Amino acid sequence: ICCLDADDMIAESYFMTAMKLVAATPGVNLVYAKQQFFGEWRWQWVPPELQVDDAIVRGPLPVMTLFRRALWEGTPYGFDEALPKGHEDWAFWLQLTRLPLQHKRIDEFLTLYRYKKESKMRNRQRNNPEVPRLMRCLFPDLYPVRKLLIDHHVLLLPNGFTEAVQMDVSVSQHLHPHRAAPHLWVGMILEAKGDLSAAATAYSRSRVVAMPYDWQPTFRLWRVARRLGDAEVARECRDALVRLWGEDQLAWYSTDVDGPVVSYVDTAGKAPKVNASLQNSLLLWQDSR
Template sequence: MEKVSVIMPCYNDGEYITDAVASVFGQSYTNIELIVIDDGSDDPKTVSILEELEKQGNVKLLHTERLRPAGARNAGIEIATGKYILPVDADDLIEPCYIERAVQVMEEKENIGIVYCRADLFGEKSGPWELPEYSLRSMLLDNVIFVTALFRKEDWESVGGFRTNMEHGMEDYDFWLSLLELGREVEQLPETLFHYRIKPRSRTTKFQESAAVVQETYRNIYLQHPRLYEKYKDEYAIILRDALIEQLFLNRAYQESLGILERLRKNPFLKYWIKKFILK
């Protein structure tokens, strides 16, 4: 049974990390090492909880100074002794059979380099995480694989780890593209085995607030993978055109709906009800 190293960065997530750790040690797969990276936490509650975890003896605790998620993951993977790596953030949860099912795929199919599953949301929002199905076509346009996916440590070494110069995040997307450049393939388990916590504020919500930041980040990802995008340049051009056409039609439908609403507002009989139930 090959060892799996679970890599868990933590920055002031003491409120959640106990549950995350429990979900790791509740796995049906038993050959696991858990490496928690305290990335400069300054919250007293978090520091205390991490100290208690370290005393238990079954958690490797590594201290870093605000390397941010990509750097913290790299630091943990650097000392990991497992053949396989599974990042799990300190506020998320995994189902008991996730690692076992993912390792089974890796062991049976040497061409597979990334194994992930279906996921749902909890916290500020709940329900299925409606990500598009994996395909190379979808990955060339946007990330459809969350960071809590199984991969080989040797592949991480081959591509130089997670890129740490991505100030606004998306380093997992960049990393998956690097593995695809190695010729690795992807498999998604059909069950919902990962639970992603939605917080009121996070790196993701900050990232989504600025169009300029999003544009810059995706531009950099494109420029960081010239071989991949050159290889699929014709398909990528078609994907972009299709996406643009879809957005144009969606925008037109939205504008038309605004026009219909404005005409309805001018109807005295409907004006009150629209104001009460639609525009409140």
């Protein structure tokens, strides 16, 4: 499979060169080439040999990378439509890092990418800086916990979500109710607005459908339950996080980026009254397990 945008180009020899390489190394399932940028800016990019860390930090391979159909079918979401405002290709490469890859780079400039100062991608980078943070929330198994907590912190700041992204997140939640991330994003939007009860409901929904390794909805529900005074739900969430990380690691992760340590009991050490709606959400989550 080769994904080619309408305004980009590939060299006439690209496919044949790739076929020869694959024929010589039958196990190869992903092939990419050096890339020439043209248009409003001209430069050359030599993609590094594919490493998981590179995909996490630096972003995707050239969009014209060739890959076997089995890789596309092996990813759960392909170009993930739940993600607001793009970065679907980056999310796709991150999904690929979970699969057994045998890749080869063609040491020729056979892919050509048109650079435009006012492209959709560059406008998104300027106008919707939260999108990469939302994308990282899709991969709690790949990104460090602390990195994602910093993303959460920034998203929860005033204007952490632009209005356009808020609208897209709402649509994503409607179209993908069985995905954890859209509910998580909605919860953060509501938490940032101070609607903690609605945020708790969204986090609970996210928790019901989250993968076992996805700690984010449990962590956010823990924080919100504390603020709502629901000691029982907060304690259950904290216990789940302790089972996942241990006491010492949770103490580290519970430190906000600006310093203060978050406790799961109130400052007086008393258990506040349980919130009924959160209690029902907790029972729903337990039943789903």
